[in-house]
Amino acid sequence: MRSDKRLWQRCRRLVDGLDLPRPFDTAEFIARLAEDRDRPIELVPVSARPHLPCGLLVTTDRADRILYPADTTPLHQQHIQLHEVAHLLCGHHETSGAATSAVAVLLPHLPPALVRRVLGRTVYTEPQEEEAELVASLILSRAALADPEQTRLRSLFGPAR
Numbered sequence: 001m002r003s004d005k006r007l008w009q010r011c012r013r014l015v016d017g018l019d020l021p022r023p024f025d026t027a028e029f030i031a032r033l034a035e036d037r038d039r040p041i042e043l044v045p046v047s048a049r050p051h052l053p054c055g056l057l058v059t060t061d062r063a064d065r066i067l068y069p070a071d072t073t074p075l076h077q078q079h080i081q082l083h084e085v086a087h088l089l090c091g092h093h094e095t096s097g098a099a100t101s102a103v104a105v106l107l108p109h110l111p112p113a114l115v116r117r118v119l120g121r122t123v124y125t126e127p128q129e130e131e132a133e134l135v136a137s138l139i140l141s142r143a144a145l146a147d148p149e150q151t152r153l154r155s156l157f158g159p160a161r
Contacts, residue, residue, distance in 0.1 A: 043065075
């Protein structure tokens with residue numbers, strides 16, 4: 001129980017220190033984060049495939065790519081994108097092992113030697129996955145508290161066109 005409290009406190013401090021756009025927009029938040037990190041973060045919609053993670057963070061020498069399913073709801077896409085961003089915010093991309101088979105299937109044009117790190121969301125009991133889930137949920141919670149109606153509508157239906 002003690003470690004759960006520390007995890008919660010650490011994640012809460014991290015999220016409280018973030019500059020979230022108002023109204024909250026996931027793509028704008030990610031663009032700001034990329035600018036702050038001085039490193040591109042590309043959002044890559046892909047077709048969902050059985051037995052592969054629903055979201056992936058692919059770190060290369062030049063950029064970070066967040067792969068997310070194009071064929072799911074905007075709310076689910078948003079949560080997946082924020083979960084993968086949480087891996088970046090928590091520094092998980094610096095210590096993760098590679099899962100290049102998923103990248104080979106989803107991004108066959110990307111040379112395996114170019115890929116430094118791949119994080120896939122398949123096992124929710126891993127400590128890094130638990131932390132990323134909590135950070136993503138806290139970001140959404142904070143965004144909803146700042147502008148509840150707008151955030152709820154955007155997450156359900158996507159941005160107005």
